[in-house]
Amino acid sequence: MKTVEKPVRTEPYTLLRASLAMYQKAPDKLEPAELKRAQAQARNEYKLESRVLGAPEASGVIIPERELQMAYKEIRDRYEEESEFLSDLAKNRLTEETLRQALYRQCKVNAVLESVAARAPEVNEVEIGIYYHLHAEKFNRPELRDACHIFISINPDYPENTRENAEARIQEICAKLHKKPHKFAELALKHSECPTSLNGGSLGKVPRGKLYPELDAVLFNLKAGEVSEVVESEIGFHVLLCKQIHRAETISLKNATPKIRQLMKERYRRNCQRAWLANLPVAEPEGNSYGG
CATH class of the missing domain: 3.10.50.40 (Chitinase A; domain 3)
Known part of the structure; x- marks a missing residue:
């Protein structure tokens, strides 16, 4: 006898976020194939976030109430009417309370990743000079x-x-x-x-x-x-x-330095985060987040 797999319900807020990022549409507006891809993306994101929140670096992170309120207000202010806001929450299997919980989780994940990125090494002048000379075409207008x-x-x-x-x-x-x-x-x-x-x-x-x-x-x-x-x-x-x-010009190393420094800084931060994420242990399933 064949075993019938129980449908997997993706955590609502993560699914909504994935759907908007991938298709600029809410989950209830997606075609079946689109919904399937969005659910897969949302599950992967949620699992990764769970690994981040299970790391030692997350234990001491507390999100101030003010930051949470700002995140909630940013979403609430997209709607003119309270009824429209609540209706959209319901369509996406959310309530005001579960939205706040999801936003707290997202803020905490972001805070942990930011603290990890802060470990990235500083960009030095030699590295900037090497980048400038290796990418000279970028600085010739x-x-x-x-x-x-x-x-x-x-x-x-x-x-x-x-x-x-x-x-x-x-x-x-x-x-x-x-x-x-x-x-x-x-x-x-x-x-x-x-x-x-x-x-x-x-x-x-x-x-x-x-x-x-x-x-x-x-x-x-x-x-x-x-x-x-x-x-x-x-x-x-x-x-x-x-x-x-506008005459042709070559941007000097001195004038190009701030832009190169920022570009390399962001690259180092991303590399630092990727290396840290790659070494995280696999998280245990969290309650009913993916329950049917």
């Missing part, structure tokens, strides 16, 4: 052009977009811009067929090689504030504006 464009397409299916008419339209726009370049955003909104028209034709800060080659060649020969002549690419006609030039 290419020349950037803050650019805008107005675009008219070539499409023989529309009378106004035949090659002849499209070129006549863009030439007329270009002539206006050379007289009044300050009207670029206004004319982009009115005439450009690119979605960027809603933002004054802005292409953002672009490096060499990002745009069509014809546009790239023209843009990087413009002066700041200068409007181009009409440029043709494989998709149609353009007029470019170079709003600002």
Whole structure:
């Protein structure tokens, strides 16, 4: 006779947290396959948290009532109505009391992991220097052009977009811009067929090689504030504006040091936590947290 396994009920708050992290949806909104994956993730997280809370480092950790209240308030303040808040708790098999208990547990796990991370070694200047030279490409910023464009397409299916008419339209726009370049955003909104028209034709800060080659060649020969002549690419006609030039630069070791220090500090902290977690004993099952 086959043994029928009893369904495993995942601890409600952990399941809710996993569901939101993985799918941005509450468990009751998940498809069966999604729910199964979220339950598996939640069980793994809960087991790991149990191991953290069973470690000697957790024995002396006490979460202040103020911290717990802040965590609870952060969730409660997402709801305008108390009834809506309580309804969502009920949907997720939670009450105000069990939510507080779950938040206390989460705060304690975070506090233990923070205390473990604090053991990470300090980052020294030699390590920072080595990182800087090994990752030199990260600290070399290419020349950037803050650019805008107005675009008219070539499409023989529309009378106004035949090659002849499209070129006549863009030439007329270009002539206006050379007289009044300050009207670029206004004319982009009115005439450009690119979605960027809603933002004054802005292409953002672009490096060499990002745009069509014809546009790239023209843009990087413009002066700041200068409007181009009409440029043709494989998709149609353009007029470019170079709003600002950001020269290429190499960030010095001195200026890069704070960012490198922070990056390496976080890496050391994570490595310290991972090594500690890997050596934790397997926790015993906790009561009915996974009971059916």
